[in-house]
Amino acid sequence: MTTQYTVRRGAESYGHAIGILLIDCSTPFIPGDVGNATTYPFPVLYRTVPDVTLTRLIDEADKSLTDNIIRTAKELEMHGVRAISSDCGYMIHFQSVVAEAVSVPVIMSSLIQLPMLERTISKDKRIGLICAKKSRMTEDMLLAAGLQDSGRVVIYGMEHSAPFRNPILEEKPLLDASLIAADMVNTATSMIEEHPEIGPILLECSNMPPYAQAVQRATGRPVFDFTTLIGIFETASFRRPFHGFY
Numbered sequence: 001m002t003t004q005y006t007v008r009r010g011a012e013s014y015g016h017a018i019g020i021l022l023i024d025c026s027t028p029f030i031p032g033d034v035g036n037a038t039t040y041p042f043p044v045l046y047r048t049v050p051d052v053t054l055t056r057l058i059d060e061a062d063k064s065l066t067d068n069i070i071r072t073a074k075e076l077e078m079h080g081v082r083a084i085s086s087d088c089g090y091m092i093h094f095q096s097v098v099a100e101a102v103s104v105p106v107i108m109s110s111l112i113q114l115p116m117l118e119r120t121i122s123k124d125k126r127i128g129l130i131c132a133k134k135s136r137m138t139e140d141m142l143l144a145a146g147l148q149d150s151g152r153v154v155i156y157g158m159e160h161s162a163p164f165r166n167p168i169l170e171e172k173p174l175l176d177a178s179l180i181a182a183d184m185v186n187t188a189t190s191m192i193e194e195h196p197e198i199g200p201i202l203l204e205c206s207n208m209p210p211y212a213q214a215v216q217r218a219t220g221r222p223v224f225d226f227t228t229l230i231g232i233f234e235t236a237s238f239r240r241p242f243h244g245f246y
Helices: 054-059 063-078 089-101 110-118 139-144 162-168 177-194 209-219 226-237
Strands: 018-022 044-048 083-086 126-131 153-157 198-203
Touching (some): 063 089, 083 226, 089 110, 089 139, 110 226, 126 177, 209 226
Parallel strands (some): 018 044, 018 083, 126 198
16 A cells, blocks of 8 residues: 655646546536536546637637647646546547647547447447537548448437527527427437437537436437546546455
8 A cells, every 4th residue: 555655746636537628618517517527426627728619629620729738638647637538529639639648548529439339239220429519520520539430320419409509509608407408308319210220329518418318218228428438437547346245
């Protein structure tokens, strides 16, 4: 058991399991959201990346943001986090460059789960992907996540839902979780009705995990999101002993 410790230069606090890069936006982060610390049963550390706005990230895929993102990721690494994530699935644009820049695992986007899901289903099944903005969910993003065959993914967007779009994409101050949940369920059930071959469902947006249970209850499908991905890496970084009897 370790009893001696050395100061980590530049650290302001210690014991953070996961570091999370936040985009520069104003959105209510409710319980279950990646940006709400009570979502996790372990400590997380947040840092907002300067200039990474919704427009520049989602609409423009602005690669000039790379230096700011890397600099902020290195700051999280300096604080001792065991893995680095983000609060937007469209951060997949920066997955490779950030992974090369730091020495801890990097899981910038929920989309990283796509190749895993692709390998868990039969060839006649597909993956349902619900994202914040379908028009900006491009094939190159799916391939950057490691997906082998983009034809195996059915994409639906939430940008046409006013209860979702107003607080999440347009940064209006009021969020009604019950209305978003209803629209998420409607979107998911429509997707399944139109594409019954869908097996697992992946929620791209970091604001969507609060509604994952409702989507699963309505569709009967396994539902993956940012929190399932982050949970995998936290568990792998801090293995606990098993308790039981034999």
